[in-house]
Every structure is written in structure tokens, then in C-alpha cells.
Amino acid sequence: MIELDGSEGEGGGQILRTGLALSMITGRPLRIHRIRAKRSKPGLMRQHLACVNAAIDISHAQCAGAALGSQELHFVPGVIRAGDYRFAIASAGSCMLVLQTVLPALLLADGPSRVELQGGTHNPLAPSFDFVARAYAPLxxxxxxxxxLELSRRGFYPAGGGAATACITPAAGGLIPLDLAQRGQAGTHGAECVVAGVPRSVARRELEALGAALDWSADQLLIVDGRQNEGPGNALTVTLEHSEVTEVFAAFGAKGIIAETVAKTLAAEVRAYLDSDAAMGPHLADQWLLLLALAVWKSGAPAYFTCNELTAHTLTNASVIQRFLPVVIRNAPCSRGYRIDVAPA
Incomplete structure (x- = not known):
């Protein structure tokens, strides 16, 4: 059995999601205590409970502690089953985080799967649908x-109600690791602002401020009118295409935060990435690490990538991965920011 302390490292839901994914994949029982101990509301919230229930469903698991507010979980996985699934969160909790939990296991299942997801698709502090579809899925x-991935309806906080579908096909010859030292030749760079049930003037102000901060022309800035039943919601998204990696950064409007502040926050994150020549930004590095570790484990071949920032999420993820898999994850500063190496143990 693997025992994890949910208060270690960044002390949030990432420990739970990565632990569940690797428990299913390796078949090793998992016990987590002090779940999300460093959050203002510790324990399982609705979106975390949805992750647990999804893992139970696809792996025929036995589980104790799967309840709202629970800070202790004992998870004993069975056999991973490919198939058609539907996972819904009865709130604006991120359904992309539910996908993050089950995707690694379904990528190693015995056949293709189709997963319907309902809940939040564009959430603060979670990967947006656009990030998953444009940055993560191509890798x-x-x-x-x-x-x-297909988006049927956007779901913003606090209303939720978004819907998306993921079609997952395991690699025919097994996952093949790859090195990503550089992002490659620059392609299209642009921003879009989605407004649903929010005045278009908000989008114009955000895009004008973002364009000025990044010195972008008007043809790089796009307003997208969401459907009225998707709102209220406001998402400002930057997509940076390169030949090897596409990066996506997002910021979300909220009550009491002026449009220019939303744009300024996002522009700073984008500039930090563009000022480096690392392959990945901090959030993509965090998400990518688990898939790359699985590929290294299955193939026996080492791989590495570079990122412009090393976050507590990435370091915590590395720690949990090494508890389950016979891999060694090392990081070191380099000219591009940080180099992260994953090698068989």
C-alpha cells in the first residue's frame, strides 16, 4: 500500500488526483490522510469527490472515505475498464480535473474510451478546456x-453546467517518450476573450489592455460571444503556437476585478514565458510530467523537457509519481529556465 500525506508540498487536490491515477495504473492500494490540508476548506469538495467516484467507476475499486469533507481515503483499485463513461459535477467544479484523474489510466486500458463530462470547463485555478484541447492533447x-476533445457548452464559475466529451485511444505500441528541449519555430500568437452574459465592453477593454501590454495588433485579438445560457462568464485566453509545443494561458473575470487588471495579470504570465526559450510554461510542465513518466516507465527510455518556471505543483507531482513508479525525476536550472529529467530507476 502507498500512503500519502495530503498536507505535503502544495497540499492541494493534485496529490489526490495523481495518487488515484497511479493507484489504478499500478494496482497498488492507496491511503491518503489530511486531504487538501493546506486549503481554506480542507477535505473532499464536490469536484474532488467526483474524481474519486470516477476512479472507482473505471477501475472497479473498493473505497472508504468517499464523502464530502472527508480528509481520509482508502482506495483499493481493481481492473481498469475501457468503455463509455459519463461523469458530472453538480456544481461549477472543474470537470477537466476529473478528466485529469482518469485519463492516464484510460490511456493504458485495453481499448478506446469515450468520456462525457459535465461541470465547469473554464475555472480559475484549474486547466481550462482550451488548455487541455490546444496544449495538452497535442502532446x-x-x-x-x-x-x-469536443466542447458542447462552456461552464463558468459559479453557474457551471458546462459539457465536453473526450475520446481516448491507447497507444497501439505503447507510450513513446520524447524530449522537448525547445518550443520550436513560432507560429500564430493571439488572444480571444469569451463573454457570455457579460457586456462586450468588458471584452474590448481586456483585449485592448492585453494587446498594449504585449504589443500585439488588432488582428491578433478576437471577441467570442458565448451563448447566453453559458454565462455569466468571462474568459481571456492567449494561445501561443510553436512547431513543437502550443502553450495556452488564461485569466478569468470576476466580480470586483476590473478588466484591465485581468489583462495585466495574464500579460505578465505570457511575457515570462515568451522572455524565456523554454519548451513549456509552468502549468503545462505540471500536467505533462505524469504522462511522460508513464512513457518512460513503460518504454525504459529516459526523456526530458524544459520549462520557464518550476512550481510547487510540479515538485509535489514529481514526489507522488516517484512513490508509485520506478522512475527518477530530477530538475536543474538551465539557460531556458529549468530542465526536468525523467529516467528509469
Missing amino acids: ARKLGAGLD
């Missing part, structure tokens, strides 16, 4: 796996 496909 998963480079490992040999199939991952295609």
Missing part, C-alpha cells in the same frame, strides 16, 4: 496516444 498524441 499526448506525440506520445502515440489518441486524445480528441
